[in-house]
Amino acid sequence: MKKRERVKRKDNIVFFPGLEKRLTDKGLENLEKKKFKEAINLLEEAREYDPDNDEILIGLVLAYFEAASFQKAKALAKEMLHKGIGDYLQMVDLYLTVLIQLHEYHEIVSTVEALLEEKEIPPEKHDHFLTILQFSRRMAENRQLDLEENEPEEKTVQELNLFANENLNEQMLLISSLAEKNIRPYLHEIADYLEAEAGHPFLKTILLTLLKEQEIDRELLIRKFGMDKKVIPTQLPEVREEPRMREIKTLLESHLESENPGLFENTCGMVERNFFISYPFELEPESTHAWAAAFHYLAQDYMGINTSMDDLSKEYGVSVREIEEAISKIEEIEKISYPNI
Numbered sequence: 001m002k003k004r005e006r007v008k009r010k011d012n013i014v015f016f017p018g019l020e021k022r023l024t025d026k027g028l029e030n031l032e033k034k035k036f037k038e039a040i041n042l043l044e045e046a047r048e049y050d051p052d053n054d055e056i057l058i059g060l061v062l063a064y065f066e067a068a069s070f071q072k073a074k075a076l077a078k079e080m081l082h083k084g085i086g087d088y089l090q091m092v093d094l095y096l097t098v099l100i101q102l103h104e105y106h107e108i109v110s111t112v113e114a115l116l117e118e119k120e121i122p123p124e125k126h127d128h129f130l131t132i133l134q135f136s137r138r139m140a141e142n143r144q145l146d147l148e149e150n151e152p153e154e155k156t157v158q159e160l161n162l163f164a165n166e167n168l169n170e171q172m173l174l175i176s177s178l179a180e181k182n183i184r185p186y187l188h189e190i191a192d193y194l195e196a197e198a199g200h201p202f203l204k205t206i207l208l209t210l211l212k213e214q215e216i217d218r219e220l221l222i223r224k225f226g227m228d229k230k231v232i233p234t235q236l237p238e239v240r241e242e243p244r245m246r247e248i249k250t251l252l253e254s255h256l257e258s259e260n261p262g263l264f265e266n267t268c269g270m271v272e273r274n275f276f277i278s279y280p281f282e283l284e285p286e287s288t289h290a291w292a293a294a295f296h297y298l299a300q301d302y303m304g305i306n307t308s309m310d311d312l313s314k315e316y317g318v319s320v321r322e323i324e325e326a327i328s329k330i331e332e333i334e335k336i337s338y339p340n341i
Contacts, residue, residue, distance in 0.1 A: 020049035020056070028059050032265065034240075036067035054086040061094060065101070073098045089125065096132060100173065103180045105140035109133060128169070135173045160186055162193050168200065175206050183214045194222045201225070201336060205239060205279045212236055225332075227281055236280050244282055244291075245275040251292035255315065267299040274333045283329050290318040294326035298334075 027042030043060040050056060057080055064073035077095040080086055092115060099108045112133040115121060121129060160178075162171060178186065190207055193199045201224045208222070211233035219232050237243065249268055256264040274295075285291070293316035300307045313320045 020046045020053070023049075024053070024056050024059070027056075027063070031059055031063050031066075034066070036063050039063040040067060040069075052083065052085055054080075058086055058091075058094070061098075065098060070098055070102050074102060074104075089121070100132075100176060101179075103139070103177065105136040108136040109140055112136070131167065131169045132173070135170055139173075139177055160189050162189070162203075163196070163198065168203075171200070171203055172206070175203055175210070178210055179213075183210055183216070187216070187218070191220050194220055197223050197226070199223075201277045201333075205276055208233060208236065208280065209239055212238075222280070224278065224281055225283075229281060231280055239276060239279050240272070242275055242279065244288060245271060247288045248292045248295065251288060251316070252296060255292070255296065263299055263303065263305075266303070267295050270299055270330070270334070271295055274330055277333045277336055285322045285325050287318050287322055289316045290322035290326045292316055293318055293323045294330055297323065298327060298330055 023042050023046035027039045027046060030036075030039035030042060040060065040063045043056055043063060046056045047053070047060060057076060061073050061077050061080070064070070064076065074095070077091060077098055081088075081091050081095060085091070092111070096108055096111065099105075099111070112129050115129060116133070160174060162174070183190070190211070194204055194207060204222060204224060208231070211220075215234055217232055217234045219230050221228060221230050223229075248271055252264060252267050252271070256267060293312045296316075297307050297309065297312055309320050309323060313323060316323075
């Protein structure tokens, strides 16, 4: 006979079994929809009833992180590591991601050194953690020198040397470190990187977001995919709020969400990746319907679902030629690698 689940109480109010599951599901749903405050409220409540549930806790760390509550994300991720909750390496990666955002390089060094001493890291992950360790050691040393000099600004600004380092992970970590600095002394070098065709499109987007955050209002030339564009960072839309991207996601929602929610989420992920890489350019074709149809087609194709281009052409009201043009651009962008961090 199945054991009856115990009724739970809170402030003398009786809660029936399964309440934490409903709270968790609703919280994770809000997290996927990027409603981070709502997700936090629901997952925190679910945690009260099931404090060691890894699904709840991982969701809560991610919600804290996305809501920029980095100290809360750090504390919870650290607690999970100490308690052995969740997949260990996954939690270490998550914890390090939060520490990088907080620029707590000494803590990163001690954590990764301990991890390497355990000798339980899979071979395919060894270089990943070693890269983080080497970079964090350098950043920790630089911070210590800054404190010893006790000066508000460095008299001599060290160059970033972005072109000298071909390791995408290290470049990403280096650029991330600029978030805590006055970026203006590096503007000349950043401008050169944005203008160079050799610069990585992903890193150029990160640099533009940092320039926007620090309210840089000078005109800069950016080059991606053989195209040039002059931009003023303060006048750019937020990378996650680009009007064209939102229109495409709205179209996909009307065609896919009720019919196949899983496919809809996967397709939206592809949309966000492509727009992040191509930011701040608007690629051809101009039709948002053509782009929506192209993302729809490729998402189904990646999942092994046979799709008729003619049917999608009719469904979205665009020509097959426009869809194929958009598909070509998407496939080009999808080949671009991302930092493994």
